[in-house]
Amino acid sequence: MTGLPGGTTVDGLLPGGTTVDGLLPALRRWAGDPDLTVERVTCAPIPHHVTAPSTRALTRVAVAGRGGDGRPVVLRLVAKELQAARYGLPPEMPDVERARLDGIIPWRLEADVLVDGVAALSPPGLRPPAVVHVQEHPGDRLTLWLEDADPLDAPWTEADTLRAAELLGRLAARRRHHPVPPMPTGDFLTSYRDDQLGRWAVPWLLDDATWAAPVMQVAEVVALREEVCALARRVTEVHAGLAPLPVLPAHGDATPMNLLRPAAAPDTFVLVDWAMSGPAPAGFDLVPLLFGRAECGAGAPGEVPGLLGPAVAAHARGLAAEGVTVSPAELETAVLLAALLRYPCTGMPLHVLSRPVTDELLAYAAQRARFVRMVLDLEPRLAALSGR
Structure with a gap:
């Protein structure tokens, strides 16, 4: 089975190259269950027009498993893959301009803000998504594993x-x-x-x-x-x-x-x-x-x-x-x-x-x-x- 977006996995790669075993300790902490086991992980790309060169992909991830008490558990997350801007800038861009933009676009800013305590400062009724895990990758890349807020599909008023x-x-x-x-x-x-x-x-x-x-x-x-x-x-x-x-x-x-x-x-x-x-x-x-x-x-x-x-x-x-x-x-x-x-x-x-x-x-x-x-x-x- 494959772990690429759009597939199902228990032993393959997840978004960003993360493995199920690598993600499991974070899932257990988030669920508050040290005995949580994973049976299936389903990945689906989120329909979203990505314009920022620092965003590589957005994937909705459903983790099905069992808690320590044996009951079925489903955890829903969003994996946001971030990268240095040079990877996402147009290939026809001149090297000098690519290097300049790569140096000034703060590609990991979102991760730094989210792990730096903004949730504790948020007022009742407004909060950032829970950070489940931050997976660092070589070459100025990382994957943010966030809660899936399961947003309401209703008109904005x-x-x-x-x-x-x-x-x-x-x-x-x-x-x-x-x-x-x-x-x-x-x-x-x-x-x-x-x-x-x-x-x-x-x-x-x-x-x-x-x-x-x-x-x-x-x-x-x-x-x-x-x-x-x-x-x-x-x-x-x-x-x-x-x-x-x-x-x-x-x-x-x-x-x-x-x-x-x-x-x-x-x-x-x-x-x-x-x-x-x-x-x-x-x-x-x-x-x-x-x-x-x-x-x-x-x-x-x-x-x-x-x-x-x-x-x-x-x-x-x-x-x-x-x-x-x-x-x-x-x-x-x-x-x-x-x-x-x-x-x-x-x-x-x-x-x-x-x-x-x-x-x-x-x-x-x-x-x-x-x-x-x-x-x-x-x-x-x-x-x-x-x-x-």
């Missing part, structure tokens, strides 16, 4: 957003005195300004040749050119606006897709994917929370503006509950500035310029443009917040 906003505020405040694993480039938004924007999106947007591509000729995209290019020319100014704002630890990618609602406790959240964790302006976790669904097409852009004020208020309540006072105006300023950095320039369909033109691709470009339009339309709120 406004109530979910506001509950998550408050809990994320409490989490940020609780982590404020706990050291955050260092990132080679400092904070995420500075790295984003320098790499995603400075080295890629901004030069492309300011090049007339880019706008000759068919996806950039879609009417909704063309209508954004003047505003998006104007923003591209002042990303350094936008980033500088964050400097006076308070900084707190952030999860970094707290989208609704990463806030799993376990079927066993659907009014709570299991917060997964900690690979972007680090210091950020207070309120930053509201950016993926509010904009994440619309960015990927799972939600309507029009839902974001109405949620912004209530979510900011909920986040401020969460911070205050843990002894941190940040004004709603400061939080909303951080959210708006971060959203202007994070979305409009890279939200344009630059990443699909070379794909064959189809009706679906052109519709996708129009969808992206509608999202960018919504983000740009929020900028006047900054003037109101500053009193200008």
Whole structure:
């Protein structure tokens, strides 16, 4: 029998090359049963579009066995294989750029955060997945064995957003005195300004040749050119606006897709994917929370503006509950500035310029443009917040 994803095993290799015998002590600790035995392990790839070069694979694993009392036991886990960025970057990338990115992408950050006590700092109602085992491999690779949260398959609601906003505020405040694993480039938004924007999106947007591509000729995209290019020319100014704002630890990618609602406790959240964790302006976790669904097409852009004020208020309540006072105006300023950095320039369909033109691709470009339009339309709120 095979232990590769999609197979069943009792004696072969599991995801990442782990063996059943190698995993068994961790399973026994997690189950609280030193006499647990394993009879069958079933592996299935998780349908997920992996974009991070540091993520090799995600696999759902079911372990069937018997407890020390002889009763059947089923343990459900997720195996997340992490690797140095050089393994996942495009093969056509120049060696110099590959080496540069390999040196600045913190490929093992998620594992370091999860084993460093973040669970003990989490407020009731929000927690990271339980870490069952961390298997280190040669060559800058590891496999994270995590609990399978068994998420509820139900529509995301406004109530979910506001509950998550408050809990994320409490989490940020609780982590404020706990050291955050260092990132080679400092904070995420500075790295984003320098790499995603400075080295890629901004030069492309300011090049007339880019706008000759068919996806950039879609009417909704063309209508954004003047505003998006104007923003591209002042990303350094936008980033500088964050400097006076308070900084707190952030999860970094707290989208609704990463806030799993376990079927066993659907009014709570299991917060997964900690690979972007680090210091950020207070309120930053509201950016993926509010904009994440619309960015990927799972939600309507029009839902974001109405949620912004209530979510900011909920986040401020969460911070205050843990002894941190940040004004709603400061939080909303951080959210708006971060959203202007994070979305409009890279939200344009630059990443699909070379794909064959189809009706679906052109519709996708129009969808992206509608999202960018919504983000740009929020900028006047900054003037109101500053009193200008």
